[in-house]
Amino acid sequence: MEKKRSIRLGIVGLGAMGSEMLDVAGRHPEFExxxxxxxxxxxxxxxxVAHPQVPCTQDAEELLDHDGLDAVYIASPPATHAGFAVRAMKAGKAVFAEKPLAVDLAEGEEMAAVATATGAVNALNFVMSDRSAALAVGRALRDGEVxxxxxxxxxxxxxxxxxEFQQDARWVAGRAQGGFLREVASHYLFLTDRLLGPLSPVHTHVAYGVAGENAASGLFLAGDVPVRLSGQVAAAPETYEWTLHGTERSYxxxxxxxxxxxxxSGWTRVELDSPRGSEETRLTEFARAVRGEGSTLADFAAGLRVQQLVEHFHREIR
Incomplete structure (x- = not known):
């Protein structure tokens, strides 16, 4: 059997996520x-130092102009996503980007439109696209167990x-590009969109402190199903909780x-025997997409729907 040629990858942004993806891609059998x-x-x-075999540059333009790339992974601050992604797609490269899609809605719309117009492979790194727990909830919904x-x-x-792991990324704290709505809530809004369909905002509110967002609440509708969100930066343990309520079962x-x-009778922990889902599994899904084999990853169209929901919170300060 003929061996598949490696997918030649460029990485833009070497912060927490870019460095992790560099580690993963460096040992992934389908990527160079x-x-x-x-x-x-x-x-x-x-x-x-970590990857002496990988050429590095401080110039993203050099990377985007590189003729020897099949794909680009973008882990730079969100305000730069559109410029890098649009240029890469127009040059015929596949694009895998960190969320959020963008922070400016016009730029997000442009990214989705260029993806459609060029036919370029496009994907966003929402972790819930292949988390085993999320896949199990999806199966329960399809099977009518809920x-x-x-x-x-x-x-x-x-x-x-x-x-703690994002302390060096100053933009993560600011109103312009950061906050827990874009960084965290977007993953779970994507999951809800994937399982129940597009969401419509009914009411959103966000309050700001010295370090950006410190409290947010929102109500959305997925058809006639209410979807509620709350979050805060406060003297309490770190919490990530998503609950689907059903008449027969809840998850x-x-x-x-x-x-x-x-x-x-209450809540019972479910032991899952499938892989949890990781940067490695999502990179494998991206390879499938590049090779035209289909993928579970979110595309830019889904990313735009999530961006529209998140930015609804921020509309009052625009």
């Missing part, structure tokens, strides 16, 4: 990292923002992937 870029000399030097869906609640709490996903089954 051809070039990595970040404007920070310190970030480039860290990458060179009964009638009565509602969805998502609840988030953070003792500090940005979180809860805690801490990014722990699944609980609820019925009239």
């Amino acid at each position: 990292v051809v070039l990595a870029a970040d404007p920070s000399a310190q970030a480039v030097e860290r990458a060179r 009964g009638t869906v009565l509602g969805v609640d998502m609840r988030f709490g953070f003792p500090q923002w940005p979180r 809860r996903i805690n801490d990014w992937g722990d699944l609980w089954l609820g019925d009239h």
Whole structure:
């Protein structure tokens, strides 16, 4: 059998996520990292030490102009996503980007439109696209185990923002590009959109403190199903909780992937025997998309729907 040629990948942005994806792609059998870029000399030097075989540059333009790339992974700050992604897609490259799609709605719309017009492979790194817990809830819905869906609640709490691993990314705290709505809630809004269909905002509110968002609440509708969101930065444990309420069974996903089954007697932890889902599995899904084999990843159209919901919270300050 003929061996598949490696997908030649460029990585833009070498912060927390870009560095992790560089590690994953560097050992992934379907990818060859051809070039990595970040404007920070310190970030480039860290990458060179960790991956001496990967050429690095501080010039993203050099990477985007590189003729030897099949695909680009974008992990730079959200305000730069559109410029990098549109240029890459118009050059015939596949694009895998971190969420959010963008922070400016016009730029998000452009990204989705260019993806459609060029036919370029496009994907966003929403972790719930292949989390085993999320897939299990999807199967339960399709099999009718939930009964009638009565509602969805998502609840988030953070003792500090940005979180410890994001302290070096100053933009994560600011109103312009950061906040837990874009960084965290977007994953769960995507999951709800995927399972129940597009959401319509009814009411959203966000309050700001010195370090950006410190409280948010929202009500959306998926058809006639209410979807409620609340989150805050407060003196309390870190919390990630998404709950689907049904007439027969309810399901809860805690801490990014722990699944609980609820019925009239209470909640029971569900032991899952399938892979949890990771940067590696989603990179494999991206390889499938590049090779035209289909993929579970979110595309830019789904990313735009999520962006519209998130930015509805921020519309009052525009």
